C-alpha cells in the first residue's frame with residue numbers, strides 16, 4: 001500500500017516512519033524538500049522523498065499532515081492529482097490563540113472534501129498527539145487509544161481503518177464524513193486539557209466498551 005505523507009513535520013515524519021516500519025510504502029513531501037528527505041532517511045524501510053505533486057501521483061493513501069491554514073494552498077497545487085484517492089485529514093483547525101476551532105457549524109474535513117470533490121476524504125488521527133506517533137506507542141497505561149474515523153466512501157474507510165489498526169490503535173467507525181463535526185471538537189478538548197489545563201501531552205482518549 002503506497003502512502004504519501006504531505007508535510008514532514010511532527011505528525012508526518014513520525015506517523016510516516018511508523019507506517020514504513022509497519023510495511024507501508026511511504027513517500028514524504030514538505031515545502032522544503034530537505035525536510036522530506038530527512039523524514040525519509042529517518043524512516044528507512046525504503047521510504048523516499050518527493051515534491052507533493054510527485055508524491056501523490058502513485059499513492060493509494062495520502063495523509064495531509066500540514067497545518068489547516070496551509071491546506072487550501074496545498075490543494076490548489078495538488079488537488080487535481082487526488083481524484084479517486086483516499087485522503088486522510090488529521091488536521092485540527094485552530095484559531096491563532098490555539099484555544100478554539102475555527103469551525104463549529106461545519107468541519108475542516110468537510111471543507112477539505114469540498115475543495116477536492118473527486119477524492120475520498122476520511123477524518124482520522126486528529127485526537128492523537130504527535131508524541132505517541134514519535135514513541136510508536138498506541139497505548140497508555142495498557143489501554144489502546146481510540147481513533148474514531150469518518151468518511152463517505154466504504155473502501156477508503158477500510159484502508160484508513162487498516163492503517164489505524166496496523167499502528168495498534170483501536171479503530172472505531174464514526175460514520176459519514178459529517179461526523180468529523182463531532183471528532184474535531186474531541187481534538188480541541190484534547191488540546192485544551194493538555195495545554196490549557198496542564199495535563200501535558202501524554203494523554204489520549206479510549207472508548208471503553210464491553211465485548
Ligand SMILES: NC(=O)c1ccc[n+]([C@@H]2O[C@H](COP(=O)([O-])OP(=O)(O)OC[C@H]3O[C@@H](n4cnc5c(N)ncnc54)[C@H](OP(=O)(O)O)[C@@H]3O)[C@@H](O)[C@H]2O)c1
Pocket residue numbers: 006007008009010011012029030031032033035052064065066067068070073074090091092093125126127128129130131
Ligand atoms: N502536533 C500534534 O500533536 C498534532 C496532533 C494531531 C493532529 N495534528 C495536526 O496535524 C497537522 C500537522 O501538524 P504538525 O504538528 O506535524 O505540524 P508541523 O510540525 O508544523 O509540520 C507541518 C508540515 O507541513 C508542511 N507544509 C506546510 N505547508 C505545506 C505545503 N503547502 N506543501 C507541503 N508541505 C507543507 C511543512 O513543511 P516544511 O517542513 O517544509 O516547513 C511541515 O513539514 C496539523 O494540521 C495539526 O493540526 C497535530
